[in-house]
Amino acid sequence: MTFKAKARAFLDSLAVLDRRLIFALVAVTLGVAVSLPPRLPASPADADVKKVFDLVENLPENSFILVSADLDPANAPELLPQAKAMLKHAFRKNHRVAVLYFSASAAGVAEELLRESAREYPAKEYGRDYVLLPYMPDYAAALTQMGSDFYGIYDTDSRGAQLKTLPVMSGISRLADVNLAVVFCATTLLDNWVTLASDRFGFKLAGGVTAVLQPRYGPYLQTGQLAGLLGGMKGGADYETLLGAPASGAAGLDALNIANFLALALILCANAALWLRRLL
């Protein structure tokens, strides 16, 4: 067999590489990146993340922040670091926080998010500093009603206590009373928060979405309908860096870096094999 024929055979085999080999390559690469993180240097924080950080930072003490935590276990690796960092920041600045969700599968994650974020601040008390609202299936109805009467739709918290009587809700009767709302989601729910709630009732709205959804919200950011946006694991890592408390977002960024470059390397490798095969 000539060199040319051997090269052709090799390139042909590259073009139809056994997928189990690719699976093994991904497993090894991610395994190493997660277990032995190379601690790559952090890049500057995204401008839209900085806007969210500055909003929380500059709110007067005891402000009320409404958080829509529509995360589920599938998107939690991207969204949970963002939400945790933002909640910790809110607790650090002594703001009041109410967490709600419109996705049934978010129940456990929202509860965990609130519990873990509050754990670092033992002085914070449920009902006085933070509260978890119960699941509502119809977000459109809930957002519409919250605009005129918060307690018309949420009469109790998730534990069955009368919401209106809790100190955390002091001075809040409708959405316009909220100082800032932040929506964490992997769906198009944030669009509905913009059109059904913030545009209509006039309050500041920011978001935290998966990296795939991030380009979707460019128009809202340019018009100011969204005050800021955290995108993907990088958004969470940026917020943690701004907060000076690197956590799961920053830790996951190394794996994300390497996984992204592995994807690019695979594309280049497959195409290089194809081009070389044409030349031979």
Next chain:
Amino acid sequence: MILFKKYLPIAVCSGVGFVTLLTYYSPHPAAGNFLDGASRWSNIIYAFAFVLGLLSMFVRHYGKIKRQSEGWGYSVFVFIGFFIVFIPALVSRGQLLNGTELTSLGWSFKFVYSALMSTMFSVLAFYMASILYRSFRIRSWQTMVLALSAFVVIAGKVPLGQLLWDKLLWWTGVDAGQVVQWLMSVPAVAGRRAIMLGIAVGVVAASLKLIFGLERQYMGKQ
């Protein structure tokens, strides 16, 4: 009979549609009260829809098990999965936590549902890598533009990419972040805005067809 089957549903749909549309532009308290009432109705209807959907799912999967049609074993797991969550939910009265302790519902959520969902999603990474290798072929200038944009965005978004960009493409005098910023705020936003406007016009047209009774699919085949 045609009155109840055809005209009454259209009248209800048109009436509610018109009134809801008008309330958006009316500051009168009656408009707010109507919306509040409609919101409560909507939530109640959603709750009924859940029950209806659940019953429908049970009937369908019970039928598959009874007939032992192809894949009936999966239907058994539908019931197992349901009861793994439903029974703990009843026992713990829907609460995931009892103080700081996980209830049985919290346990099933964290160690069954959450673990399964995370596993399912993680598996995607492997399939995506395989698909990228096998299917992303740069055969035209359009795919070349797509590949280059992807490369630049990844390079600009992750620290390792910025590091490589600075080492290899320093001579261009352009920062990776600037290129990404331009890509995300000019072509991406322009495309997205066009899609949003198109969808909005489509939604307005579809809503008007419903309100004026021109769209009747919701009443069934007739």
